[in-house]
Amino acid sequence: MTTAAITRSSQIKWAVSGWAFFIAENAILSENRTWIIDQLGDDGYHTLYGAFSTAAMASVGFAYLKRLSRPPPSPAHLPALALSWGCLSSGLFLALQTAPSMQIPVSIQQKDGPTSNTPSWKLQVRCPFDFTHDRDNNETVKGIERISRHPGLWSLAFVALSNAALLPPLHPLQLWWMGPTAVAWVGGNHTDARYRRGMGGTLDPVYESQTSNIPFSAIVTGRQGNATDAMKKMLQEIKPLNALVSIGVATLFVLSRGRIKA
Template identity: 25%
Template sequence: MTSLVAAAAFFLLIHLGVSGTRLRDAVVGRIGQNAYMGLFSLASVAGLVWLGFAYAGARGEVWNTAHWGINAATRHIQLLTQLLAMLLIVPGLATANPTSVQQEGALDRPDVVQGMLRITRHPFLWGVAIWALGHLLVNGDRASIVLFGTLLVLAVTGTSSIDAKRKRALGESYEAFMAQTSNVPFAAVLNGRQSLKLAEIGVWRIALGVAVWAILMLAHPMLFGVAALG
């Protein structure tokens, strides 16, 4: 348990306590953007690997009791949440987005707000949040609560952290982008600032998201040792 909690704390610390904060700005000012990105990427990968191994080791420990389990209803809900997550994650990654790493230049495009960005300016992170929430629904053991809870908190709070970082770096151009879009999915559509145009997302992006979801569901026993399909 100690290793898992430490890994979760480390992963949260480097993202919420460094990335997106003024500490990051100070470090970049001292060592440069490229050096910072290299070190942060190494720390992130190391933290994610540590978190994964610590979780695998913690699942069989005595302290890892379950507070809730899976049933027929939650299994079906989980399948739908994972599909929704992939429909945000995959098309989101395949869409030019000023919130993504090294894609700030997308702000120069007059048509930058289209497709997935009409839904949310953070499609990937909201997809991860839904993915984590779905896994929490069917995994009530303490190790899973720590793992998926950490990723859920990081994904949701990361959206605001990225916005703050981009506002400091890009100023008015990013503020104008924020005014046209929403953090929370569909909020800009519901309040009339945007309209939902599925054709802009592209059939191929949607199809790819469904395909990734199907592959993960079928390969889940081989990849993670647990069947996703009943």
């Protein structure tokens, strides 16, 4: 092997091993949660879990900062920019939908004037976040839960994929950025498997039958009824201003990545 090939092989190992360690230790410790708690107690389990997770993420960070070379700067192709924008918009969309509903901080309201024929208007300042959004909605599945029952994991995965899309195929750094997708897929499925057995949480059978780990899988496979109707319901249930902010931020970020190369 040439020096370049050896270096690349070493970087690929660093790009993959940290995320693999994180997934493995998470699965092993959580799968053996009951036995470990019996041996060490609840505090001991969480201390052990935290120590291994910290070590795993430290190795992920070390690989990114010290072991992975950056590709030379080059203009991005339009398809790569479009894919990056789509992934980043999706990731920020999922993240911001878990936040309180955003609203325009001022509103204009009509009030009665001196006579019934002379209405007047007033400007009202309000909080930019609506903490009462959907508070009374008791549907089992709604909003981004229609997309995935693990929106937090997939939010991180999509944001990471937006960076991977702008890198050369199979570059070690691209593989590093794909790590969170493996975490979301494997980690989400393993969490579901544990919850079905009552380990660390519960998974309601009705809720599970209407949702999925993989984004949009439950919608396209008909678990929520007609796919078109399910999409319409989701669009009615989401926080619209939060969605617009996520798309706007993603657009500005991708446009800032440089000149488009056709």
